[in-house]
Amino acid sequence: MNKEPFLIVMLTHDDRTVENAAEIFERCKNSDARYWGMKEEPLPPEKMKELYSYMKSCGKHTVLEVVAYTEDKCLEGAKLAVECGCDILMGTIFFDSVNDYCKQHGLKYMPFVGDVYDRPSVLGGTIDEMIAQANDYIKKGAYGIDLLGYRFTGDAPELNRRLVAEVDAPVCIAGSVNSYKRLDELKEAAPWAFTIGSAFFENDFDDDFCTGINKVCSYMKKR
Numbered sequence: 001m002n003k004e005p006f007l008i009v010m011l012t013h014d015d016r017t018v019e020n021a022a023e024i025f026e027r028c029k030n031s032d033a034r035y036w037g038m039k040e041e042p043l044p045p046e047k048m049k050e051l052y053s054y055m056k057s058c059g060k061h062t063v064l065e066v067v068a069y070t071e072d073k074c075l076e077g078a079k080l081a082v083e084c085g086c087d088i089l090m091g092t093i094f095f096d097s098v099n100d101y102c103k104q105h106g107l108k109y110m111p112f113v114g115d116v117y118d119r120p121s122v123l124g125g126t127i128d129e130m131i132a133q134a135n136d137y138i139k140k141g142a143y144g145i146d147l148l149g150y151r152f153t154g155d156a157p158e159l160n161r162r163l164v165a166e167v168d169a170p171v172c173i174a175g176s177v178n179s180y181k182r183l184d185e186l187k188e189a190a191p192w193a194f195t196i197g198s199a200f201f202e203n204d205f206d207d208d209f210c211t212g213i214n215k216v217c218s219y220m221k222k223r
Contacts, residue, residue, distance in 0.1 A: 005186050007216055008035040008063055008172065010197030015067050015120040015175075017043050018201070022051050028210040029058050032217035035193065037063030037090070040077050045084075052084040065090040065146065065174065065195070067119050074098045082107055090146040090172060094137050108143035110172060113163075116148060121175060123148040127159050134167045144170030144192060150182065151175045160189040178204045183219055 009028075011021035017038040018024070025036065036055050038048060052062050064086045066077030074092035081089040082105045092098055094111040102109035113133040114125035134145045145167060149160040164171050170192035177186065178199035186194050196216060199205065205212035 003190060004220055005173070005189075005191050006035065006193050007033050007213070007220065008037055008174075008193050008195045009033045009200070009213055010037045010039070010063075010065065010195045012037075012039045012065075012197035013201045014198060015039060016041050017048075019043070022047070022054075024209060025051065025055065028213060029055075029060075031210050031213040033213050034059075035061045035063060037065055037088075037195070040064060040066045040068070040080055045080060048080070049084050052086060056085060061088070062086045063088045063090055066092045067121055069093050069116065071095045071097060075101060078102055078107065078109075088143070090174065094133070094142070096140070099137075099140055099142060102143075103141055109141075110144040110146045110170070111137055111142055112146050112148065113137070114148070114152075121148050121151050122153065123151045124153050127154070127162055130159070131163055131166045134163060134169070134171075138167065138169045142169070144172065146174050147171055147191070148175045149173045150177060157185045157189070160185065160191065164189050164191045178202070180219065183216065187220065 055062050064081040068074045068077050075098050078089055078098050078101045088108045090110045092111050113130040114123045150156050152159050173191045173194040177194050177196050200209050200212045205215050
């Protein structure tokens with residue numbers, strides 16, 4: 001979709017939003033990242049709304065990634081994204097009801113593909129099945145795909161490359177991007193975007209959260 005995949009900073013660790021998310025955003029709001037996101041747990045909705053509103057006032061694009069596998073929980077997540085004024089809903093198992101709700105409310109929907117389970121999420125299934133699913137979801141009106149590439153039980157780089165190449169829509173590689181080797185693989189696959197959350201908290205790119213963000217953004221611009 002684009003030559004330079006961009007970073008979505010997730011204020012999350014082990015697929016849950018950290019309690020001090022607002023403090024971290026305040027400290028790093030002037031970093032190079034334009035997209036910021038959280039998970040649906042465990043912050044209270046009012047705190048999430050307040051933080052998302054502040055992110056928007058700082059000129060950021062906002063993302064909610066929902067780790068849910070039942071229709072009622074997925075729809076609940078979509079409603080939370082709308083209430084929070086998010087630009088993009090990532091995650092959830094695809095359901096027509098969630099897709100329709102996102103269309104009705106102008107929310108960009110990027111569901112999971114494959115057999116997703118557990119928390120932190122694990123991705124099973126075959127590459128061909130995931131590509132077929134993704135193309136079906138796009139035909140139904142989804143904006144793009146949330147691909148848990150590095151949570152895949154198979155060949156993650158091959159999955160990332162093929163799905164990006166064979167699905168004509170934005171693809172976000174989400175989860176476990178935690179090394180420069182994987183950043184190089186993302187440059188090769190050239191998805192629309194990728195997320196990093198836990199790796200920043202675990203100092204995989206720098207001991208300082210904000211510096212880590214800028215290092216990743218700078219590295220992705222290098223040819």
